[in-house]
Amino acid sequence: MSNLPLLSICIWLPVTGGLWVLFAGAHAPALAVKKESLIISVATLLFSIPLYTGFDLSTAEMQFVERLPWIAVFDINYHLGIDGIALPLIILTTFTTVLVVLAGWEVVQDRAYQYYAAFLILEGLMVGVFAALDAILFYVFWEAMLIPMFIIIGVWGGKRRVYAAVKFFLYTFLGSVFMLVGLLYLYFKGGSFEILDMHKLPLALDAQKWLFVAFFLAFAVKIPMWPVHTWLPDAHVEAPTGGSVILAAIMLKMGGYGFLRFSLPIVPDGSHYFEGVMVALSLIAIVYIGFVALVQRDMKRLIAYSSISHMGFVTLGLFLVFRIMQHSGSAEGAIMGMTGGMVQMISHGFVSGALFLCVGVLYDRMHSREIADYGGVVNTMPKFASLTMLFVMANCGLPATSGFVGEFLVILASAKAGFWIAFLAAITLVLGAAYTLWMYKRVIFGAVANDAVAALRDIGCREQFILGALAIAVLLFGLWPAPLIDVMRASVENLVLNVVTSKLP
């Protein structure tokens, strides 16, 4: 098993499978297409598990490395490898895709084979983003991913899907092209497209500042940070359920991953220079966007804003490094903050994915996302209500759910950076509880609001399985986060060490 090119399999199995579905599916019965897609996605998940079981926890070196020449004239390589930061995200990707394939089972009728093909191709490209160690390879996966997502939002989305799809594409394209200029500049300086070589390249402060801005445009749009977040509510709301899940669970994480893989280690001094701005923007996202979420009338929009607020936590955890080092002088707090950010990313992947699926369950039945159209759902859908309860609690950061671990670590770390930062960060616990529980109360509790709600039927086996799997994940990482934290420990320690070492020549 260890001799197999597992990363390549996890990338190309879904991509070729998706292409096959695309070509063979046009004239095949819809059920066959769905079964094929399910088999491909489950197989990919199974192939990604040995990545975890065979992972060496003691090292920050890249593992499962594959390296082949790709574009020999410019020394661009097909170079893959993962460390403790990439591994959890890859498994999150393969896991989520299986659920998304299942979630579309009965819902997607129009051009179903294209729908499944788009998700499978997307899965492979997303794994590629997390596994690429060559900057150009990374960029190719990063950009190529936009195409299937653009199609998913635009074809199977809601009423304003065209607007949302175009906005999504242009916004993220805008961010990433400047990153390309940055990467080419790094090649011009260092003569290599290897990301790990870029980590070692000494750079003057001015260059680092510009490079930081270029990276910032790409990753801040993706994650997204206030004030470049406006594409996200539109894209989330208009995308079909599966698209929203992938967007929230994985695509947003790419922004965080980019900060960890590019901004912090390649331009540590630039990051240090802009650290105050990043912390401020993160706090604005946490507090201001939390308030914005409070007043939403559309459930998907509310969860979208909640995502932005939670991602503020991630960026806060990542960029507190410098402040904590200044205040306490020990790397321990910095490592804690960064670990918290990472755990928060994974946890948010499960929780927000689950919440979007819950909204999807309601939307499939009622064709409305308006909170006002619901009320008293618990009377007709008790199983659904109890599962949703769990995810809602996880979204508020209730202890024993995965949402708690990340938030707790980040707040603890921010306490070492200063009282006010910790105070503002902790406000999220209040705000998060307020907007999520209030939504839950209005939708689920109370008297049955109207005849449509009275006619709702509870979730079936398929939906129970999807939400149940996510519930297990949320509880597992909440009660026993050690496996997750152990996987990333060595890599995060190494990263913090890199980040606090100046790269000025």
Place this chain on the structure above:
Amino acid sequence: MNMTDYIGALPEFLLLALLCVVLLVGVFSADEDQNAAYWLAQFALLAVLVANTYIGARTRFVLFEGMYVRDPMAVVLKNFILAFAIIGLVYARDYLRARRIVSAEFYVLALMAVLGMMVLVSAGSLLTVYLGLELLSLSLYAMVAMHRDSAMASEAAMKYFVMGALASGLLLYGMSMLYGITGSVDISVVRNALAGGGESPLAAYALVFIVAGVAFKLGAVPFHMWVPDVYEGAPTAVTMFIATAPKMAAFAMAMRLLVDGLQPLSLDWQLMLTWLAVASMLLGNVVAIAQSNIKRMLAYSTIAHMGFLLLGMLSGSTGGYAGAMFYAIVYALMSLGAFGVVMLVAGEGSAEADRIQDFKGLSRRSPWFALVMLILMFSMAGVPPFAGFWAKWFVIKEVIAAGHVWLAGLAVFSSIIGAYYYLQVVRMMYFEPPEHVEEVHASGDTEIALSANGVAVLLLGVMPGLLMAVCIAAIRG
């Protein structure tokens, strides 16, 4: 002058001989569809392609006492010109037949234009440049006017002719000044004389006219006025012909004149090309947004693409020229496919499908060709993993290596603007319901060629290294 001279130019002689045969066949053939002329023209192009590849060129050969050059760049470009002409004729045939404008003269003129391009690509003297350019241009003027009953086509031909003649005049004026300064029309002699002569205001003056001529052929701002009108007015088959191979020939012309000949003035022309490139990228991409006619939109997109091509030229390095060459080839390939799809959608009737609206719901009418067009549009927008991304990547990399990071930033910014209108086409095909219900069909060979064209853009995007290596080797000589 000896036998090797003739062997070196054999592909051109062969093409000339065969196109005369096509003309004769056309005169004596009673067939309305001119099938004989078509197949003979295809055979001629293929035979010349084989001859050109077979003769090859490892290094630079100078033929006919410096009039004619056969070097690796010329061989590669000629091969691509011939190959794209072959595919172009496949696409054009259905379209011409359905609109009853097919005639042997079309094929003769197409071959004549190809001959002109081949001469231009191999030009070793200013006179050869002019000869090739005029042979190409005059054939194209006539092709635009082919559709005699169409007022738009006649207008386009008139505009193209008047503007083209003016540009040729400017170019010739510049050349005559160079001759006056250096006393020779041989490009390498001109170069040596300029290098030895120091700064001369007259040479800079001549340079302005030469650059204007080159910019006109490329369609760079501010010499771009003819592009949208000609693209829109000409029959789509002719538009496709203008938009593909001649761009590669124009690149070769720029290489011969500016890099081979006027290298001593490179600082001057690099500055001029910088402004041409900036203006072309911005104006092309911005104005394209406002277009509702896809041929016109693609015309403005061409202008923007030529701006990118100039980025490679102005980098002034081997890598930059190779990047520009790669760009020209990839652009021609994408453009060929895009116009192929436009003709496919126009279908069997006499109507055109040149409004962007006509692409509504194409993904339902023809999932496969909608996918091909999607690949082409994303490729033109510069999104990986398609060939167009690597073309942009290559020139931007060279621009940064030349130290113009701001120019790279501007280029990528303009490509974001550009992405918008390419997305509109994808949007029409995938997000909108169809206006017509009938499926889209073409003859078998068109469908195969068009499919191969789309797949080539994808494959070149996944494996761009080979063509990049070919371009670099060709420029190094």
